[in-house]
């Protein structure tokens with residue numbers, strides 16, 4: 001694919017998407033986001049994703065996780081509700097969410113498989129699903145699950161190693177044509193609203209129309225564990241409040257990296273939790289200029 005097809009992900013798209021909030025609104029207006037993940041080892045991943053979702057404006061945030069994480073989650077983020085991800089109530093939560101993010105810290109054990117299977121089977125056309133981290137690793141063993149999904153929008157957010165596992169393309173060979181063809185192979189012909197966010201120093205975004213977008217922001221200070229979990233939470237929040245459309249995902253990618261760049265100006269590294277804490281101010285500035 002020629003580089004001329006490439007569009008830049010920059011402040012323009014973020015300003016178009018992040019608009020002032022309507023006065024006639026309530027928490028239900030800005031999305032019910034369900035985040036699923038965080039096993040005993042990786043509770044931090046889902047807590048960081050949840051912190052990002054709340055800080056990026058999700059109206060209602062629920063975290064389905066291992067109960068061992070409840071206290072830490074509530075202590076850090078009382079804005080989020082919590083449920084046991086192995087309980088039957090996960091089905092009700094899945095039914096009432098607008099956006100489902102599955103994967104950060106989920107792990108790859110038998111319970112993780114059951115949860116992934118449930119998410120794939122239950123997602124409806126009015127719901128968006130974001131798959132990140134462990135969910136992508138599981139899907140690389142069962143890519144057929146993707147073809148049967150009925151979700152209205154599907155977003156995959158792999159880093160290059162996760163994309164290598166899912167697509168079979170080695171990191172060195174992850175060129176635009178190969179990536180686009182792999183994305184088409186992963187999904188059945190009828191599906192339209194599929195978005196691949198291939199994370200790297202300059203993240204690229206692909207969809208099934210053949211358009212390719214390249215992020216213009218981001219820096220090495222962001223190379224800290226949890227930074228992808230944070231992007232996944234921001235992405236879910238943006239879809240929840242700005243709608244199931246490509247522009248919401250592009251704006252999430254830009255705002256995540258732009259927040260990282262602003263903090264990197266005076267800081268040697270950027271902690272994911274500090275990036276989340278900065279998001280409301282960045283969004284305010286983008287919405288008023």
Ligand SMILES: NC(=O)C1=CN([C@@H]2O[C@H](COP(=O)(O)OP(=O)(O)OC[C@H]3O[C@@H](n4cnc5c(N)ncnc54)[C@H](O)[C@@H]3O)[C@@H](O)[C@H]2O)[C@@H](O)CC1
Pocket residue numbers: 041042043044045046103104105106107133134159160161162171199200201225226228229
């Ligand atoms: N505090 C926590 O609880 C954290 C838990 N995490 C969870 O840990 C599990 C494993 O995920 P990981 O991503 O760590 O492990 P992976 O094994 O999927 O990927 C990490 C490996 O990929 C390599 N790599 C190559 N290109 C890369 C790129 N562009 N970006 C990132 N890595 C690249 C890295 O060097 C590293 O060796 C997931 O469930 C994840 O959500 C991580 O999110 C980190 C934070």
Ligand SMILES: Nc1ncnc2c1ncn2[C@@H]1O[C@H](COP(=O)(O)OP(=O)(O)O)[C@@H](O)[C@H]1O
Pocket residue numbers: 133158159199200201202203217218219220221222223224225226227228229230231
């Ligand atoms: N050197 C870098 N330049 C720009 N962005 C980076 C850099 N290193 C990491 N990032 C960003 O940080 C995020 C890392 O995601 P990921 O590897 O999934 O993290 P984790 O799984 O630890 O949460 C991606 O959005 C990536 O683009």
Ligand SMILES: [Mg+2]
Pocket residue numbers: 132133159228229
């Ligand atoms: Mg990750």
